[in-house]
Amino acid sequence: xxxxxxxxxxxxxxxxxxxxxxxxxxxxxxxxxxxxxxxxxxxxxxxxxxxxxxxxxxxxxxxxxxxxxxxxxxxxxxxxxxxxxxxxxxxxxxxxxxxxxxxxxxxxxxxxxxxxxxxxxxxxxxxxxxxxxxxxxxxxxxxxxxxxxxxxxxxxxxxxxxxxxxxxxxxxxxxxxxxxxxxxxxxxxxxxxxxxxxxxxxxxxxxxxxxxxxxxxxxxxxxxxxxxxxxxxxxx
Numbered sequence: 001x002x003x004x005x006x007x008x009x010x011x012x013x014x015x016x017x018x019x020x021x022x023x024x025x026x027x028x029x030x031x032x033x034x035x036x037x038x039x040x041x042x043x044x045x046x047x048x049x050x051x052x053x054x055x056x057x058x059x060x061x062x063x064x065x066x067x068x069x070x071x072x073x074x075x076x077x078x079x080x081x082x083x084x085x086x087x088x089x090x091x092x093x094x095x096x097x098x099x100x101x102x103x104x105x106x107x108x109x110x111x112x113x114x115x116x117x118x119x120x121x122x123x124x125x126x127x128x129x130x131x132x133x134x135x136x137x138x139x140x141x142x143x144x145x146x147x148x149x150x151x152x153x154x155x156x157x158x159x160x161x162x163x164x165x166x167x168x169x170x171x172x173x174x175x176x177x178x179x180x181x182x183x184x185x186x187x188x189x190x191x192x193x194x195x196x197x198x199x200x201x202x203x204x205x206x207x208x209x210x211x212x213x214x215x216x217x218x219x220x221x222x223x224x225x226x227x228x229x230x231x232x233x234x235x236x
Contacts, residue, residue: 007067021069024084028066031091032059038098046097055090062087122150123193124178125224126170132161139166146190147221148178155221158185168192 005011006025013022035056043049062084068074127145134141145159158180170176170192180188210220 005070007070009071011071013070018070018072021066021079024088025063025066025070027088028059028063028084028091031088031095032056032063034095034098035059035091044098044100046100047094052094055087055094058083058087059091119179119181120150121177121179122148124148124176124190126172126174126176127157129170129172136163139163140169142169144170144190146176146178146188148180148185148188149224155224156185158188160186160188162189 003013003019003022005013006022006029013019035052038047039049039052039056043052062080065074065079066084069076069079124146127147128143129145130143132141132143141161141163143159143161144164145157147155147157149155158178164170170190175193176190177193178188178190206215206220206223209215210217215223
């Protein structure tokens, strides 16, 4: 049983120690081809060109020894096994370095692999706002709690710390436009809502009825949800 010689000379290599040298020769040939191709291209910053060229030079010497053994020109004991193993290890490390992705530059935006969430827009009302004592470029970081009035579900409250413009700090009872992810509603964003004709008066009337005891808290919140959510129909 024999295999063709790795060097392409056409010699048939019999089974045994010469066959083992033939297998090693195939691997070294594969490594040398990859290293020499890399040497013709622009190298990554982590690779020293002089080191790559020196490795190719060492590989030529090791390959000559292995070829001579596969051809039966030398005995098994005449091969420098330490240098052969050292080259194979160094070649593997070099090939790993050559194929490793380059570090991402700080100036290069990271491409997100996350799916863009299905965000929901809804009207809301500021329930509470408190200072945290932190500012960035004179803009305050606040703890904001907002009641959200989605069009198709019951209202709910969300709260988060966020930076707001010092020129447009929301106040309690301000109406806002909220955008949120249903899976993470507390990671919401908001904009101050523009006034809608008649809406402020209607909310004020509901607040007066609530203060006078004509509406329970539940009825007040449901009615306000109807108004802010744009629903029509009687309040139950």
